[in-house]
Amino acid sequence: MSEVKQLIDKYWEQVRAHRIWFHQHPEPSHREHETAAYVAKVLREIGLTPQEHVGGCGVVAVIEGKGPGKCVGLRADFDALEITECTGAPFASQNPGVMHACGHDTHAAMLLGAAYVLNELRGEFNGRIKLIFQPAEEDAADSGSRAMIADGVLENPHVDVMYGQHVWPSLPTGTVGIRNGTMMASSDRFFITIHGKSSHGGAAPHEGVDAVVIGAQAITALQTIVSRSVAPLDSAVISIGKVSGGTRYNIVADEFRMEGTCRNLNPAVRKTMPERIRKIVCGIAEGMGGTAEVDYRMCYSPTVNDPAQFELMRGVITETLGEDALVIPENSSLAGEDFSYYCEQVPTCFNWLGCHEPGKPVYPLHSDHFLAQEACMPLGMEVMVNAALKFLAE
Numbered sequence: 355m356s357e358v359k360q361l362i363d364k365y366w367e368q369v370r371a372h373r374i375w376f377h378q379h380p381e382p383s384h385r386e387h388e389t390a391a392y393v394a395k396v397l398r399e400i401g402l403t404p405q406e407h408v409g410g411c412g413v414v415a416v417i418e419g420k421g422p423g424k425c426v427g428l429r430a431d432f433d434a435l436e437i438t439e440c441t442g443a444p445f446a447s448q449n450p451g452v453m454h455a456c457g458h459d460t461h462a463a464m465l466l467g468a469a470y471v472l473n474e475l476r477g478e479f480n481g482r483i484k485l486i487f488q489p490a491e492e493d494a495a496d497s498g499s500r501a502m503i504a505d506g507v508l509e510n511p512h513v514d515v516m517y518g519q520h521v522w523p524s525l526p527t528g529t530v531g532i533r534n535g536t537m538m539a540s541s542d543r544f545f546i547t548i549h550g551k552s553s554h555g556g557a558a559p560h561e562g563v564d565a566v567v568i569g570a571q572a573i574t575a576l577q578t579i580v581s582r583s584v585a586p587l588d589s590a591v592i593s594i595g596k597v598s599g600g601t602r603y604n605i606v607a608d609e610f611r612m613e614g615t616c617r618n619l620n621p622a623v624r625k626t627m628p629e630r631i632r633k634i635v636c637g638i639a640e641g642m643g644g645t646a647e648v649d650y651r652m653c654y655s656p657t658v659n660d661p662a663q664f665e666l667m668r669g670v671i672t673e674t675l676g677e678d679a680l681v682i683p684e685n686s687s688l689a690g691e692d693f694s695y696y697c698e699q700v701p702t703c704f705n706w707l708g709c710h711e712p713g714k715p716v717y718p719l720h721s722d723h724f725l726a727q728e729a730c731m732p733l734g735m736e737v738m739v740n741a742a743l744k745f746l747a748e
Contacts, residue, residue, distance in 0.1 A: 357475070358471060358475075358736055358739050358740060358743075359736060361470070361471040361474055361475070362467065362471060362732050362735050362736055362739075363732075364470075365467055365470040365471065366467075366732060368466075368467075368470065369463050369464070369466060369467035369470070369731060369732075369735070370463075370728060370731075372396065372462070372463040372466050372467075373459055373460055373462075373463035373728060373731065374445040375392065376389065376392075376432065376454065376458075376459035376462050376463055377443070377445050377446070377447065377453075377454050377459040378445050378446070378447060378448045379392075379447075379448060379449060380434030380435075380447050380449055380452045380453050380454045380459070381433065381434055381449070381452065382433060382434055382435065382436050382452055382492070383433045383489065383490035383491070383492045383493040383496075383498065384410055384411065384433075384489065384490050384493065384496070384498075385411075386411040386432055386433050386489045386490075387411060389411070389432050389433075389462070390406060390407075390411040390412070390413050390432075390487070390489070391406075393413045393432070393462065393466070393487045394406050394413050396466055396469075397413070397415045397466075397469060397485070400469055400470060400473050401473060402415040402416075402417065402469065402473065402485075403415065403416075408502050408505045408506075408507055409488070409489065409490075409498055409499075409500075409501030409502030409503070409504065409505045409507065410489050410490060410498060410501050410502075411489035411490070411498075412486070412487060412488050412489050412498065412501070412502045412505070412507070413487040414484065414485065414486055414487070414502075414507055415469070415484075415485045416482050416483070416484050416485070416511065417469070417472050417473055417476055417482065417483040417484075417485070418476060418482055419476055419477075419478075419479040419480045419481045419482060419483075419746065420476065420477050420478070420479065420480060421480040421481075422480060422481070423479070423480035423481025423482070423746055424481045424482075424514045424515075424745065424746055425481060425482040425483070425484055425511045425512060425513050425514050426481070426482075426483055426484070426513070426514065426515050426516070426517065426741075426742045426745050426746060427483075427484045427486055427507075427508070427513040427515070427516040427517070427696075427700075428465060428468060428483060428484070428485055428486065428516075428517055428518075428738055428742060429465075429486040429487075429488055429499075429516060429517070429518040429693065429696065430458070430461040430462045430464065430465035430486070430487055430488065430518070431458050431461055431462075431487075431488045431489070431491035431498065431692075432458050432459075432461065432462040432487055432488065432489065433458060433489050433490055433491055433492050433493075433498070434447075434449075434452050434453060434454045434455070434456075434458060434459075434492075435452070435453060435454075435455045435456060435492060435720060436451055436452055437451070437452070437453050437455045437720070437722050438450070438451050438453065438722060439453035439455070439722060440722040440723050441453075441722075441723055441724070441725045443725055453722065455719065455720050455721060455722060455724050456492065456719050456720055456724070457520065457521035457709065457719065457724070457726045458491065459726075460521050460709070460726045460728075460730070460731055460734075461519070461520070461521070462487060463731060464519075464731050464734045464735045464738065465485060465487060465738075467731070467732075467735045468485070468735050468738050468739050468742075469485055471735070471739050472739060472742065472743075475743070479743055479746045479747065480746060481746040482511050483742050483746075484507075484511070484513055486502065486507060486516075488502055489501075490692075491691070491692050491693075494541050494542070494543045494615070494651075494653035494654055494690060494692070495543050495651050495653055497653065497654065497692040497695060498692065499692040499693065499694075499695040499696060500692065500695045503695055503696070503699060508696075508699055508700060513700055514700065514701075514745075515660075515663060515700060515701045515702065515703075515745055516693075516696045516700050516701075516702045516703075517663075517667070517702070517703055517704075517738060517741050517742065518693045518696070518702070518703075518704045518705075519704065519705045519706070519707050519734055519737070519738065520691065520704070520705075520706055520707065521706075521707050521709040521726040521730060521734075522706035522707060522708055522709060523709055523710045523716055523717060523718060523719060523724065523726070524710070524716065524718075525681060525706060525707075525708030525709070525710065526708050526710050526711075526712050527708050527709055527710060527711060527712075527727045527729050527730045527733070528675065528679055528708060528730075528733065529675075529678075529679050529680075529681050529708035530671045530675065530679055530680065530681065530705050530706065530707055530708060530733075530734075530737060531681040531682070531683050531705060531706035531708070532659070532664065532667055532668060532671065532680070532681070532682065532703070532704075532705045532706070533659060533664070533682060533683055533686065534659060534661055534664040534665075535658055535659060535661075535664075536619055536656050536657070536658050536659075536686045537656075537657045537658065537659055537686055537687065537691075537704050537706075538656060538657040538686060538687045538688075538689050538690060538691045538694070538704075539589070539591075539617040539618055539619050539656055539686065539687065539688040539689065539690055540617065540618050540619075540621075540624050540652075540653075540654055540655050540656050540690065540694075541615060541616075541617055541653050541654040541689075541690020541691075542615065542616045542617075542618075542624070542627065542650065542651060542652050542653050542654075543613070543614070543615055543616075543650075543651045543653050544613070544614055544615075544616060544628075544631060544648060544649065544650040544651065545611070545612075545613050545648075545649040545651075546569075546572070546611065546612045546613075546614075546631075546635055546646060546647070546648050546649075547609065547610075547611050547646065547647045548565045548568050548569050548572065548599075548609065548610040548611075548635070548639050548644055548645075548646045549565060549608065549609055549639075549644055549645045549646070549647075550562065550563035550564055550565030550566075550568060550606070550607060550608045550609065550610070550643070550644040551563040551606070551608055551643075551644075552601075552605055552606050552607065552608035553605075553606045554604065554605065554606070555603070555604040555605050555606045556604050559606055562606035562608070563606070563608075563642065563643040563644045564606045564607060564642075565599055565607045565608055565609050565610035565644060566599045566600055566607045566610050567642070568610065568638060568639050568642045568644050568646075569597065569599060569610035569612060571638050571642070572612075572634065572635045572638050572639070572646070573594050573597075573612065575634050575635075575638060576592055576594070576614075576631065576634060576635070577592065578634075579592055579627070579630050579631065579634070580592055583626070583630055584623055585623075588618075588619070588620050588623050589617075589618065589619045589620070589686075589688060590616070590617065590618050590620075590623055590627075591615070591616065591617040591618075591688050592614060592615075592616050592627075592631070593614055593615050594612050594613070594614040595613060595614055595615065596611075596612065596613040596614075597610070597611065597612045597613075598610070598611050598612075599611060615690075616631070616650075617688040617689075617690060618656075619656060619686055619688070621656070624652075627650070628648070628650035628652075631648055631650060632648040632650070635648055636648065653690070653692075654690040654691060654692050654694045654695070655694040655695070655697070655698060656686075656694060657690075657691045657693050657694040657697055657704055658694070658697050658702075659697075659702065659703045659704060660697075660701035660702055660703060662701065663701050663702060663703035663745075664703055666703070666741065666744060666745060666748075667703045667705060667737075667741055668680060669744075670737055670740045670741045670744055671705075671737055673740070674733075674736050674737055674740050675733060675736075675737070679733075681706075681708070683706075687706075689719070691704070703741070705737070707730055707733070707734045707737075708730060709726035709727050709730040710727065711727045711729070
């Protein structure tokens with residue numbers, strides 16, 4: 355393991371430069387063309403032969419060991435979010451209105467760092483390591499991991515186990531969070547359209563059916579699902595993140611649209627959500643003289659760690675970073691992660707990499723101020739590389 359650390363130190367400046375480049379050139383889901391080309395270029399410079407356009411903009415490369423053996427997949431996502439950056443970083447986004455507000459710049463850079471290290475060590479292990487650079491993690495309705503799986507990313511060679519990680523601002527740099535079983539929630543998406551009838555909003559509002567008013571009532575009523583239809587000891591979230599409606603200030607709106615997300619840890623509760631949402635929204639709309647349509651899309655499943663891989667990763671974390679670095683969170687997170695699709699196919703383990711500098715403000719993921727501390731990156735690389743090597747040696 356000391357050799358791994360020495361190699362990480364050797365390549366640290368390149369990895370740091372990659373992170374800066376990714377952060378300066380963010381691209382949203384399904385449009386990561388420049389990012390994918392950059393990743394492929396670096397992999398070729400390392401001496402690997404990347405496969406491009408896997409599941410859209412995905413890039414895959416395989417490191418061959420000295421002899422036959424198992425195959426471990428290491429995954430990093432690299433899409434960004436449509437948010438205007440306010441971090442004040444000297445390497446802030448150069449693409450207006452887009453930023454790496456979820457830390458995927460660090461994920462991609464760390465996996466490139468792991469590629470440097472593992473390629474140098476290829477004469478010391480049997481088996482193969484598949485490097486998976488994934489697009490579109492942020493699009494719950496059109497997931498990049500699902501597209502890569504459909505394109506055969508888990509085959510040729512067959513992946514026996516998959517590891518992934520996510521920077522986690524609620525944990526300080528130097529720690530790694532991991533749970534046995536469910537780490538993160540299912541993440542579904544819904545689209546609601548309410549139809550009313552337009553009329554003059556000043557002279558004759560009574561002649562119309564106000565879709566905006568119906569929508570306002572529906573938004574309030576939807577909150578009662580969690581407070582009154584979900585058991586207090588179960589976890590669920592319903593949030594409306596986008597609304598639009600109306601054409602002019604003095605016209606009763608004939609249409610109102612909203613989009614939201616629903617999160618659950620309990621599969622049984624998750625199954626009830628589409629019908630509960632539909633009944634509330636359609637019932638309110640019809641009672642107020644309008645109609646409604648609900649398009650509910652089951653997206654990410656819960657991200658669940660395999661028990662055997664949890665034990666392997668727990669050992670790697672403590673051996674690599676020390677006993678104090680290991681954090682076993684009491685609760686799962688209601689954040690969603692499309693790593694869950696890999697969990698459904700092969701044994702997996704996903705961890706949260708602490709990235710918060712103590713004493714500094716804590717900005718959450720998806721905040722326009724979020725910026726992972728770069729000091730977390732060598733630690734994340736070391737854990738991932740050692741986990742891959744330990745699995746192949748078993």
